[in-house]
Amino acid sequence: MAFISYVRQMFQPIADMSEKFNIMQSAMASAERVFGVMDTAPEVTEAPDAEAPAEMAGRVEFESVSFSYVEGKQVLRDVSFTVEPGRSVAVVGPTGAGKTSIINLLCRFYDPSSGSVKVDGTDLRRMPMASLRRNMAIVLQDAFIFSRTIEDNIRLGSPIGTESVRKAAEMVQADGFIENLPGGYSEVMAERGATLSTGQKQLICFARALAHDPKILILDEATSSVDPATEQLVQKAIETLMRGRTSIIVAHRLSTIQKADEILVLDEGRIVERGSHQELLARRGIYYNLYLLQYRNG
Ligand SMILES: Nc1ncnc2c1ncn2[C@@H]1O[C@H](COP(=O)(O)OP(=O)(O)OP(=O)(O)O)[C@@H](O)[C@H]1O
Numbered sequence: 001m002a003f004i005s006y007v008r009q010m011f012q013p014i015a016d017m018s019e020k021f022n023i024m025q026s027a028m029a030s031a032e033r034v035f036g037v038m039d040t041a042p043e044v045t046e047a048p049d050a051e052a053p054a055e056m057a058g059r060v061e062f063e064s065v066s067f068s069y070v071e072g073k074q075v076l077r078d079v080s081f082t083v084e085p086g087r088s089v090a091v092v093g094p095t096g097a098g099k100t101s102i103i104n105l106l107c108r109f110y111d112p113s114s115g116s117v118k119v120d121g122t123d124l125r126r127m128p129m130a131s132l133r134r135n136m137a138i139v140l141q142d143a144f145i146f147s148r149t150i151e152d153n154i155r156l157g158s159p160i161g162t163e164s165v166r167k168a169a170e171m172v173q174a175d176g177f178i179e180n181l182p183g184g185y186s187e188v189m190a191e192r193g194a195t196l197s198t199g200q201k202q203l204i205c206f207a208r209a210l211a212h213d214p215k216i217l218i219l220d221e222a223t224s225s226v227d228p229a230t231e232q233l234v235q236k237a238i239e240t241l242m243r244g245r246t247s248i249i250v251a252h253r254l255s256t257i258q259k260a261d262e263i264l265v266l267d268e269g270r271i272v273e274r275g276s277h278q279e280l281l282a283r284r285g286i287y288y289n290l291y292l293l294q295y296r297n298g
């Protein structure tokens with residue numbers, strides 16, 4: 001008995017050692033990936049002599065912009081439009097038309113293949129990215145919620161006081177459901193906001209945008225539908241957000257589209273029609289058909 005138990009004691013550490021070796025190997029493989037990500041050179045780079053503009057007015061200009069993600073497959077072709085400070089543009093079009101791509105260029109996640117994107121007359125390639133993005137609020141198709149408190153989610157690490165956070169939430173009428181949560185503004189969210197409804201997540205993202213008080217508002221409206229009561233809240237919130245800001249909105253809601261100063265109809269990367277809601281309806285073109293199919297009942 002004694003002999004057998006000694007033998008066991010001798011082999012146990014040896015078995016342990018080989019297990020440690022396994023852990024080491026998987027750690028090395030993970031480290032390789034981590035360093036791979038850290039070593040990735042960004043595709044867009046900041047010009048060394050880029051100068052921060054003093055105060056941004058928020059004039060957005062696309063000058064015959066063409067763009068492709070992969071060589072040979074053009075996503076945007078010769079897109080030109082201008083949005084004056086405080087005005088709004090709605091971009092509509094079928095899925096895959098390149099709406100989100102316009103937004104990606106404006107946020108400078110990518111650079112155009114030809115043509116230029118300008119804010120206040122300065123090419124984005126000659127503007128520091130920090131000052132560009134400080135003046136922008138982006139609400140994307142899929143609302144992203146971090147597993148932090150509601151307040152942290154609205155503040156997003158910026159030095160914004162509790163008062164302003166609450167005010168922003170009130171203005172988009174998100175305070176109603178927030179105050180009904182057990183922890184209120186300090187309620188910690190589940191991973192990716194799993195415990196919130198789609199509409200509630202959107203409202204939090206709107207509050208987030210409003211709290212940062214941007215000059216340029218970029219909104220990629222979610223296609224997912226919400227219940228009629230929340231829908232009304234969302235519509236009002238969008239209206240509040242747009243007030244006094246240059247807004248570029250990829251719109252799916254008829255209400256949002258109608259409020260925009262100009263509508264751009266995009267198809268296969270080209271602007272095929274532009275004008276106001278009434279003008280476009282009168283033309284009986286693509287927008288008219290889109291309206292009949294998608295919006296008349298919505
Ligand atoms: N990261 C990417 N890499 C390669 N191709 C992409 C990428 N993102 C989008 N595309 C392609 O670019 C085209 C336009 O996509 P985009 O996301 O701009 O469409 P969209 O108008 O926003 O559509 P939706 O209404 O469905 O959101 C599509 O054909 C798509 O396959």
Ligand SMILES: [Mg+2]
Nearest residue numbers: 099100141220
């Ligand atoms: Mg899109």
